[in-house]
Every structure is written in C-alpha cells, then in structure tokens.
Amino acid sequence: MNWIRIALVGVVMALSGCASTNNTSGWVSPPMAVPLQASIQQEIQLSRLDQLLLRPDVDDITRAKMFYERGLINDSLGLRDLARVDFTQSLNLKPDQSDVFNILGVYYTQNTDFDGAYEALDSALELDPKNQFAERNLAIALYYGERYDQAYEIARKHYNDAPTDPYRAIWLYWIGLEVDPLVATEEFKVQYQKRTDDDFGWDLAGVILKETTEDEFFKKILTTTRNNVALAEKLTEGYFYLAKGYQHEGDYPSAIALYKLAMAGNVYEFVEHRYSFVELGKIYQSLRELQEQKIKEQQALEAKEAPVSDSSEKEVLKEEALAE
Structure with a gap:
C-alpha cells in the first residue's frame, strides 16, 4: 500500500487524523490518532496517592493497594520503571496478588527476561488459576522465548475456555504458525467463519487472514x-x-x-x-x-x-x- 511506503521514507504524519484519495491507490498518509497524553485526572490521582503514601497511619494492606494503583497510573503513562518499583513494593507488603505478578510477567517478557516472566506468571496462576490474562501472557512469554510447544499447549487451552473470544483465536494462530502453519491457518479460517458477533477482534482476524483488505479495515x-x-x-x-x-x-x-x-x-x-x-x-x-x-x-x-x-x-x- 502507498501509505506504508510513505511511512518507510519518513513522511511527516498529521496528528489530526488521516487523508484518503478518491482512487484505489491507498492512503496518502497512515491513519493516525492524536497520541494519548496524561490527563488532569491522572495527575490529580498521582498527587493524591503520593500524599496518602506519606501518611504513617496507613496499614500495610491499604498501602499495598495504593502502590498498585499508582503503579497502574504510571504504567498507563509509559513510566514503566516507576510502575515496576510500585508493583514490587506492593508485593513486598502483600505477596498474594495475582494481578501484580501478571503485569510484572509482562514487563519481564517485554525486556526479554523470559525466566523472570515464566516465574512471575506461574506465580500469578498459582495464586489464581482462573486468571485468564496471566494464562494468555504465559503463552505469549513462552512464544517469545521460543518454547513453542509449551506455548501452543497453553494457548490451545486458553482458546478452548472461550472460543468466541477473537483475541484468543488470534494468539493461538500466531503461536500455531511456529508449530504447524497449515493447521494453524486452516483452524483460524474456520474460527473466523464461525464468528457470531461484531467484536473488533474479528475485524483484526479478517485483515490478518486477508479476508478484509487493509483499506476496508481502516x-x-x-x-x-x-x-x-x-x-x-x-x-x-x-x-x-x-x-x-x-x-x-x-x-x-x-x-x-x-x-x-x-x-x-x-x-x-x-x-x-x-x-x-x-x-x-x-x-x-x-x-x-x-x-x-x-x-x-x-x-x-x-x-x-x-x-x-x-x-x-x-x-x-x-x-x-x-x-x-
């Protein structure tokens, strides 16, 4: 597509949206949204949590929750080192938090520290075997760690637990390509044809399978x-x-x-x-x-x-x- 070639040569992209031509040659520039910025609400929340964490009369359970909440805000702002410190402090005060281990596992995966990711995500699932996010993230961590058979086994179970979820189908497909590309592709096509709702995830599946053109998708x-x-x-x-x-x-x-x-x-x-x-x-x-x-x-x-x-x-x- 023209807009991909334009992106490759470094054309400045408009932040206000996108433009399209009246012919079928594709996008003049890549469709864009205004990059997200910190909101006033997030800044107020951070300030409030900073003040509350300084109070000596806050018990450990409440303090752990506040560290977790501040970590989530820092994470949403891209301040991941600060967020990781907050999550770690939260775990030090209250070690039985599956959600915290889950997000730390994602951090380790992003940093390609796969042993750390496996350990954190295993801990998340030990604390809460029904933590579906941790299960998916463990499969993804194993996938990026090139332990494809284990990743596929977990991704298969994860998909079978909710076969109408397009994101489970999508990740099962990507992981399956490393195990048996033909089977993974055929199964993904069947899953897409059997979709029963208009979830945006199925739009993603359609463009991945080329059932939908990129122009139509955008x-x-x-x-x-x-x-x-x-x-x-x-x-x-x-x-x-x-x-x-x-x-x-x-x-x-x-x-x-x-x-x-x-x-x-x-x-x-x-x-x-x-x-x-x-x-x-x-x-x-x-x-x-x-x-x-x-x-x-x-x-x-x-x-x-x-x-x-x-x-x-x-x-x-x-x-x-x-x-x-």
Whole structure:
C-alpha cells in the first residue's frame, strides 16, 4: 500500500487524523490518532496517592493497594520503571496478588527476561488459576522465548475456555504458525467463519487472514470510531497485527514501519504496544544475523579465491625464470 511506503521514507504524519484519495491507490498518509497524553485526572490521582503514601497511619494492606494503583497510573503513562518499583513494593507488603505478578510477567517478557516472566506468571496462576490474562501472557512469554510447544499447549487451552473470544483465536494462530502453519491457518479460517458477533477482534482476524483488505479495515475504523482514545487503541492493535503479518511474510521494512506506528499512539498499557518492542528486537536481530552471514560468506569467498591468485602468480614467475 502507498501509505506504508510513505511511512518507510519518513513522511511527516498529521496528528489530526488521516487523508484518503478518491482512487484505489491507498492512503496518502497512515491513519493516525492524536497520541494519548496524561490527563488532569491522572495527575490529580498521582498527587493524591503520593500524599496518602506519606501518611504513617496507613496499614500495610491499604498501602499495598495504593502502590498498585499508582503503579497502574504510571504504567498507563509509559513510566514503566516507576510502575515496576510500585508493583514490587506492593508485593513486598502483600505477596498474594495475582494481578501484580501478571503485569510484572509482562514487563519481564517485554525486556526479554523470559525466566523472570515464566516465574512471575506461574506465580500469578498459582495464586489464581482462573486468571485468564496471566494464562494468555504465559503463552505469549513462552512464544517469545521460543518454547513453542509449551506455548501452543497453553494457548490451545486458553482458546478452548472461550472460543468466541477473537483475541484468543488470534494468539493461538500466531503461536500455531511456529508449530504447524497449515493447521494453524486452516483452524483460524474456520474460527473466523464461525464468528457470531461484531467484536473488533474479528475485524483484526479478517485483515490478518486477508479476508478484509487493509483499506476496508481502516475505513471501518475511521467511520465507526468517534473518540480519539478508542481510535488510538484500535490503531495500536491494527498496526501491530498487520506488522506481524508482514513480518511472517519476510517483508521486514513494512513490518518495522507498522510496529513503529503501533507505538505512535502512546497506548502504553496495551500488550500490542509493549510487544512491538519485542518484535522490533527480533527483526533487528534477524537482520544482524543475516548481515553477519553475508560477511562470513564474502570472507570465505575471498579466502577461497586468494590461493588461486597466489598460484597464478607463482606460475608466471616460474615461466619468467625458465625464459631467462
């Protein structure tokens, strides 16, 4: 699409929305929402929690809850180091918090500390076996840690618990591609055809499967979304899953551009924003390895050619000596 190529060469994107052409050539610029910023309500909440945490008469249980709430606000603002400190302090005061272990597990995954992620998410599920978010995030952590069989087993169970949830189907598909691509694709198509509602997640599934064109997908978002926050959230998800599709096809330039667009809305608390960093890291690592391989091949070729040149030079010298 034209707008992807435009994004790749660094065209400045309008923050007020998007523009489209009257022909079928695609978007003039990528559809965008105004990047989310801290609200006055969030700032007031942070100030209030800061003051309450200074009070000496607050008991540990209440203090743990306040650290958790402040951590969530910091997380939503992209202040993840501060949020992690708050979550850790909350756990120190009250260790039996499944939700806190869950979000820490996501942090560890984002930082590619997979052992830390497994431990945190296992703890979350031990404390609350019904924590569906922790179950999904464990499958995703195992997926990014390249433990695909374990990831697929958990993702399969997670999907079977609620087969009408499009996001469970989507992640089962991505993980399944690493186990059996043909089966994963066929199952995902069947799941999409059996959808029973208009959940936005099924719109994502449609564009992933190419049952819906990218133009149709974005036009639907822009014509049905009136709130900037909702627009930013939908675009974050849309760009992320489109990027994964391009990445799977080996189109790294388009994938890189789309992952950056997924992060452009500042929807920090969405896993699609968080995992865009992980995916970009994987792409850069793949490109680095490819470049290193090319260098090694070039060096091997030069080394192979060098003896031939030496031999030729010796023959010339030998012929000159005989001639004399």
